[in-house]
Amino acid sequence: MSDKNSKVLLEINNLKKSYGNHVVLDGIHTTISQGEVIAIIGPSGCGKSTFLRSLNLLERPDSGEILFEGENLMDMAGEKQGLFHKKTSSEKSLNALREKIGMVFQQFNLFPNMTVKQNIMLAPVKLKLMDKEAASKRADELLERVGLSDKADTYPNMLSGGQKQRIAIARSLAMNPSVMLFDEPTSALDPEMVGEVLHLMKELARDGMTMVVVTHEMGFAREVANRVMFIDEKNIMEEGSPEEIFSNPKSPRLKDFLARVL
Amino acid sequence: MKESNKGKVQRRMLLLAAVLLAGIFVWFGSDGTAVQAENDDSTLIVGFDASFPPYGYQDESGEYVGFDLDLAQEVCKRNGWKLVKQPIDWDSKDMELNSGSIDCIWNGFTMNGREEEYTWSVPYVDNSQVVIVKADSAIHKLSDMAGKIVAVQADSSALAAFTGEDATDENKALCESFQDLQQVGDYNSAFMNLESGMVDAICMDIGVAKYQIESRGDAFRMLEESVSSEQYGIGFKKGNDTLRDTVQNTLFAMSEDKTFETIAKEWGLTDCICLKEYVPALLVEEGDMEDDEKSQTSYVEEGEEIVQGEKVQEDTANNTEGKSASKSDFLSIAKQLGKGMLATLSIFFFTLLFSLPLGLLLTFVRMSKYKVLQWIARIYISIMRGTPLMLQLLVVFFGPYYLLKMNLSYSYRFYAVIIGFSLNYAAYFAEIFRSGIEGVPLGQREAASVLGYSRMQTFTKIIFPQMVKRVMPPVTNEVITLVKDTSLAFALAYTEMFTLAKQIAAAQTSILPLFVAGLFYYIFNFVVAFVMEAVEKKLNYYR
Ligand SMILES: Nc1ncnc2c1ncn2[C@@H]1O[C@H](COP(=O)(O)OP(=O)(O)OP(=O)(O)O)[C@@H](O)[C@H]1O
Ligand SMILES: [Mg+2]
Numbered sequence: 001m002s003d004k005n006s007k008v009l010l011e012i013n014n015l016k017k018s019y020g021n022h023v024v025l026d027g028i029h030t031t032i033s034q035g036e037v038i039a040i041i042g043p044s045g046c047g048k049s050t051f052l053r054s055l056n057l058l059e060r061p062d063s064g065e066i067l068f069e070g071e072n073l074m075d076m077a078g079e080k081q082g083l084f085h086k087k088t089s090s091e092k093s094l095n096a097l098r099e100k101i102g103m104v105f106q107q108f109n110l111f112p113n114m115t116v117k118q119n120i121m122l123a124p125v126k127l128k129l130m131d132k133e134a135a136s137k138r139a140d141e142l143l144e145r146v147g148l149s150d151k152a153d154t155y156p157n158m159l160s161g162g163q164k165q166r167i168a169i170a171r172s173l174a175m176n177p178s179v180m181l182f183d184e185p186t187s188a189l190d191p192e193m194v195g196e197v198l199h200l201m202k203e204l205a206r207d208g209m210t211m212v213v214v215t216h217e218m219g220f221a222r223e224v225a226n227r228v229m230f231i232d233e234k235n236i237m238e239e240g241s242p243e244e245i246f247s248n249p250k251s252p253r254l255k256d257f258l259a260r261v262l
Numbered sequence: 263m264k265e266s267n268k269g270k271v272q273r274r275m276l277l278l279a280a281v282l283l284a285g286i287f288v289w290f291g292s293d294g295t296a297v298q299a300e301n302d303d304s305t306l307i308v309g310f311d312a313s314f315p316p317y318g319y320q321d322e323s324g325e326y327v328g329f330d331l332d333l334a335q336e337v338c339k340r341n342g343w344k345l346v347k348q349p350i351d352w353d354s355k356d357m358e359l360n361s362g363s364i365d366c367i368w369n370g371f372t373m374n375g376r377e378e379e380y381t382w383s384v385p386y387v388d389n390s391q392v393v394i395v396k397a398d399s400a401i402h403k404l405s406d407m408a409g410k411i412v413a414v415q416a417d418s419s420a421l422a423a424f425t426g427e428d429a430t431d432e433n434k435a436l437c438e439s440f441q442d443l444q445q446v447g448d449y450n451s452a453f454m455n456l457e458s459g460m461v462d463a464i465c466m467d468i469g470v471a472k473y474q475i476e477s478r479g480d481a482f483r484m485l486e487e488s489v490s491s492e493q494y495g496i497g498f499k500k501g502n503d504t505l506r507d508t509v510q511n512t513l514f515a516m517s518e519d520k521t522f523e524t525i526a527k528e529w530g531l532t533d534c535i536c537l538k539e540y541v542p543a544l545l546v547e548e549g550d551m552e553d554d555e556k557s558q559t560s561y562v563e564e565g566e567e568i569v570q571g572e573k574v575q576e577d578t579a580n581n582t583e584g585k586s587a588s589k590s591d592f593l594s595i596a597k598q599l600g601k602g603m604l605a606t607l608s609i610f611f612f613t614l615l616f617s618l619p620l621g622l623l624l625t626f627v628r629m630s631k632y633k634v635l636q637w638i639a640r641i642y643i644s645i646m647r648g649t650p651l652m653l654q655l656l657v658v659f660f661g662p663y664y665l666l667k668m669n670l671s672y673s674y675r676f677y678a679v680i681i682g683f684s685l686n687y688a689a690y691f692a693e694i695f696r697s698g699i700e701g702v703p704l705g706q707r708e709a710a711s712v713l714g715y716s717r718m719q720t721f722t723k724i725i726f727p728q729m730v731k732r733v734m735p736p737v738t739n740e741v742i743t744l745v746k747d748t749s750l751a752f753a754l755a756y757t758e759m760f761t762l763a764k765q766i767a768a769a770q771t772s773i774l775p776l777f778v779a780g781l782f783y784y785i786f787n788f789v790v791a792f793v794m795e796a797v798e799k800k801l802n803y804y805r
Contacts, residue, residue, distance in 0.1 A: 058708055099714040109709035112804045113727040122723065123713040157805040175713065 006034045009179055009210055010055065015064035017050055024050045026234035028064070032179065032212065037205045039221035039242075040214045042231035043257055048214045051231060052181050055212065056101045057094065068097055069178075099127060102177030106184040108164040110156040110171070117143070117152040120171045129175070142170040146200060162193030166200055179210040186217060198224075218261055222246050230254050305344045306509075308334045309364030312349035312757070313448045313768030316473050316529045317370035320765045324598045329529035330368045333386075336521060337512045349765070351755040352417055354656070358755075359499050361663035363675065366505070367497040370467060372419035374492040375428040381502050383510045384540035385493030386522075387531065390468045391420045393485040394475065396456060401463055404487045408439035410462035413452045416445040420465040423490040433489060449474060450768040456482070465489055469534055477771050493536065514541045595766065595778045602762030603782060609679055609748045609758055610786075614741065616684035621691025628696055639692070646689030652753040655682035659754045679751045683744070690740050698733035699725060731801045738794040745787050759783075 010032040017025040024047040032038060040048050053059040055066060057073055066073040076094040110119050120139040124130045130138065143149045146166040156164055165185055172180060185201070186194040198220050205211060205224050215221055221228050221242060228245040230238045232253050238245065246262075249255045310318035310330060318328035326347040338345040350358050350367075356379070358364045370389070373382055393412075395401045401410065414420040423429055424437035437443055444461055446452045449470060455461045466474075468488070475482050498506045516522040517537045526535045628639035646654070659678035662668040702725050710720040749760035757765075763779035 056712060058712065095711075095714045095716065098712060101712075103709075103712040105705060105709065107703075107705050109703075109705035111706065111709070111724050113724070113731070123715065126719050126723070127714050155804040171713070 008033050009069060011065070011067040012055075013065040013067070015051075015054060015061050015066065017054060017059065017061045023234055025054070025061070028235055030229070030236060030239070032210065034178070034210055035208050036227060037211045037225045038213065038227045038229060039225035040212065040229045040231060041218070041221060041257070046231050047234065048231055049183055052183050052212060052214050055181055056098055056103060058103070068101065071097065073097060099129070099175045100178045102172035102175055102180040104165070104168050104172055104180065104182045104185050106187050108168045108188070110164055110168055112156050115153050115155055116148070116159070116167050119156065119167060120174045123171070124174050135174070138174060142173055146170045160193060161189045162196045165189065165197045169200060179212065180204070182211065182213040182215070184214050184216065186215070216261070218246070230257070232257070304342065305346055306334065306338050307346040307348050307363070307365045308368045309348050309350040309355060309358050309366065310369035311352045312765045313450070314370055314470065315769050316469065316531065319769040320762070321769065322594060322598060324601055329525065329531055330370065332525045332528070333513070333522070334368055336516060336525065337509055340512050340515070341508065349755055349757055351753060354660070354755070357660045359497070361660055365498070366509070370469065370494050371497050372422070372492050373495040374419070375422050375426050376497070379500065380497035381500050381506050382498070383496040383506055383513065384537065385495045386513065386537035387469070387494035387534045388491065388536040389494055389534055390488040390491040391423045391465055392468045392471050392488045393463050393465050394456070394471050394482050395463045395485065397481055397483050399462065402485065404436060404485065404489065407436065407463055409441050411442045411444060411460070412440050413444045413446050413455055413461040413464045415449060415452065415466065416447060419467065419492055420489070421445065423465070430490070436489070448764060448768050450764070450771060450773070453478065453771065454773060469531055472530070474771060513537060517541050592774070592778060595775050598766055599759055599762055599775065599778060599782065602757060602759030605756065605758040606748045609683060609751055610744060612680045613683040613687055613744060616680065617687035617691055620684060620688035622695055624688055624692035625695040625699065628692055629699070643689045643692055646686050651682070651686050651747060652750050654686055655679065655750065655753045658682040658685070675754055675756050679754055679756045683747070687740065687744060691737070694733050694736045694740065695729060698729035701732050702728045734794065734798045734801065738791065741790055741794065742787050745790060746783060
């Protein structure tokens, strides 16, 4: 909420999610505006991933609203389904919206059967966002940007973890998303590779990308985020600027948490 | 809107299924029409056990030959028919006959004890059941066989003579005195058993016995006492008197002009034939008058015992003039097996062609979100994996007749083999594919869905290629098993290589053909393993 003038991208109202009897999220309210970089912190198992994955419906919330540019994603989602089944029209438009919400995973999830460049190109071509030529050109630009031009024709298994994550970011960028979700993007990396990925993310933030980042990297949250969300006890317990959260925590739970991680 | 899109994917699935089915039926139908023509009045399909020399067996050039087949050929010639020689599995002869896949059983076919089960021709060969032992055996009389192990062919008249409903009390008692009565699949293995001392004696038809002794040299001898005497006739489907009469009348005519005798002589069976005794008086009057007094004799006369063993044995020496298969060398056996190799290869190829896509389709059904479909696939897979493939083949082949009263066309035999194998292997492939699909990390699907891939795109571009790589080792296993399983086609008497090898082994009284067959399977599998490994290597560009 640093920039009250910019356009609201995501509005989350009364989001609830439980697994069986186990309530994970209980009525979350928040808005995410264009250009914001939000860091989500909190103890393990508090529901950070669940919240992030709800934003693009990888996890289907039990109730509540997720408005993306005014459209409620919840109206579009089909129920959780098996691998082979009918496709609904709402699913189609859900897919269209998902193009706008990029996501980067802790485990990279690159497609091992495709080259690095194919990984980046395939979705824009398949979804007819670009023709092959344009997509190829765009892929080259993105590879350049993440500093891996020389890896275009190698397969993901030949890359280091840091390189894989940079490719995963490039793949996500190829869709020209309005917002990017990161779920602990550096947690699976060897310490010496964390830096290169964080550096790239910083650049994205500087270029104005809207980002929601679940992270354990408090340094990154403090330096790059303009809002920090502390999730605990099934809700956003406290949020504010990095300054407020790290230098002046109010709730005892947050103080506890910071004492443990800092 | 919702519905129409739902429908689209379902329709796509249905289309896929339809195309597959259509493929199967077109392939079927194309020959099916030809079959109709084959199966009409101008064809006589003779069923015989192809390892029963000299009545019906396979010679060095791969031809089915024998006394009975020559007779059948002559009968067909005289009636303007085309003869189809159909080797059958002896155990399924009744199913073959009833389902119409053969017109008659003509193969040294014993009438005694089966009088009511078929519409019979008059007997044309009188045959005794005799006992063969090793030359140096201590067995000289039937009574010496007490406490010994005796071999008979499964479902043979020798077996019936000991244990059948109509077995005489003496024979039953004799059988009781044996240590064991062992059933073997064919005479070749019987002799292997005898030679190796696994059994002490073999009981068999005299014609066969003479042939075997002749081609195996003097390592064996025949007891003078015979176990029983019996007659051979041609068996037709019960009630098919018309065909019986036509064939029989032709035989009578052949007897009259001595063609029958000539053919019998060619095969060294002069001493066994008895057709003459049954040629109706009217015909006999016109021709040969000598046997007149016997012409009225009913061919199933009760208590009639013509002990022919001695007479036949005296003449054994004369039989050398008859045709007999000589032993051939490795190369000529390999050449003979060629046709069977082709059959084996085509079972292999067509089974893969149909079972792989069918397996994938089954995987889709198995992983469908509808519980009902899931269960149907589960039950199907559990049945296909839980019952013997041989039984499934029999069901596919004979099912249409016994369940639906459909008359089977002649070439259905091959289709049944392919259908049976494909249905069975699809079940195994389906489970392999399913585990392959489930083994692809969930993250792959999540990444694809976040990138906006449709389910179809996710499957074809991401899941399927990764699945293929994952399932290569288990699929290779299945494919290698399939190579060896092709020999199960013998259950439907489809003459693939192993059946052929057994037939040749029986005809040549040698086990070399079996080894040649073994070598072929090994080479075949070697090639399969090599190819699969190459494919696997090719897929190794990623991990
Ligand atoms: N598929 C699921 N089924 C049942 N429970 C689940 C499932 N996914 C998550 N949970 C539970 O929901 C709670 C929140 O999980 P979530 O993964 O969102 O936590 P997190 O804050 O991301 O933790 P971490 O920091 O360890 O990643 C946890 O208690 C977890 O055990
Ligand atoms: Mg998490």
